[in-house]
Amino acid sequence: MLMANREQFAEHQIWINQNVEIQEGVGFLLVTEGSINAESYGASTINATSCDVSTINAESCDTSTINAESYGASTINATSYGASTINAESCDVSTINAESYGASTINAESCDVSTINAESYGASTINATSCGTSTINAKSCDTSTINAKSCDTSTMIIRTLNIECEVNDRSIARYIYDNRIVIADTSVTVEQYHK
Numbered sequence: 001m002l003m004a005n006r007e008q009f010a011e012h013q014i015w016i017n018q019n020v021e022i023q024e025g026v027g028f029l030l031v032t033e034g035s036i037n038a039e040s041y042g043a044s045t046i047n048a049t050s051c052d053v054s055t056i057n058a059e060s061c062d063t064s065t066i067n068a069e070s071y072g073a074s075t076i077n078a079t080s081y082g083a084s085t086i087n088a089e090s091c092d093v094s095t096i097n098a099e100s101y102g103a104s105t106i107n108a109e110s111c112d113v114s115t116i117n118a119e120s121y122g123a124s125t126i127n128a129t130s131c132g133t134s135t136i137n138a139k140s141c142d143t144s145t146i147n148a149k150s151c152d153t154s155t156m157i158i159r160t161l162n163i164e165c166e167v168n169d170r171s172i173a174r175y176i177y178d179n180r181i182v183i184a185d186t187s188v189t190v191e192q193y194h195k
Contacts, residue, residue, distance in 0.1 A: 017054075020046060031056050031074070040064035040084070050074035050094075060084035060104070070094035070114075080104035080124070090114035090134075100124035100144070110134035110154075120144035130154035 009016060013027035020029050021039040029038050029048040035055040040046045041062055048068045050056045055075045060066045061082050068088045070076045078086045078098045087107045090096045091114055098118045100106045109129045110116045118138045120126045125144065130136045131151040139159040140146040150156045 022046060040066055050076060058086060060086055080106055100126055120146055
């Protein structure tokens with residue numbers, strides 16, 4: 001029924017399995033199959049959901065916002081520029097690939113056995129949280145910031161010169177090229193690696 005009435009939904013900025021580009025207002029995107037592109041500009045907002053084995057390629061510019069959720073074995077590829085924001089959540093065995101530039105922000109959360117791959121550049125910020133047995137692979141460059149939190153038995157792999165991380169009980173954390181680690185859990189042991 002949804003696909004049969006796709007054009008009528010689109011008139012109200014509700015898109016189903018089709019590429020989206022908006023300059024203003026708020027739009028909604030549902031992706032159940034294939035690879036779909038979502039682009040937001042100006043002060044616009046896209047609320048996107050991907051299911052099953054679908055893929056959303058999301059790009060936010062200016063002061064726009066993309067809110068994206070991935071389920072099943074779906075994938076979200078998110079890129080933010082300017083002062084834009086991407087809020088992404090992955091569940092089940094889904095994946096989020098996120099890159100932030102300029103003064104943009106990415107807020108990413110992975111659950112179950114899902115994965116977040118995040119890279120921040122410029123003065124951008126990535127806030128990442130992993131739960132369940134999920135994984136965060138994060139890299140920050142320039143003067144960008146990564147705030148990462150690992151819960152349950154999830155894993156963080158962070159490549160950056162300056163790190164501030166909070167590691168919860170039973171967490172497994174691995175750090176690469178780190179100068180600074182802040183750990184709230186006294187049950188976690190940190191060992192310095194020497195070549």
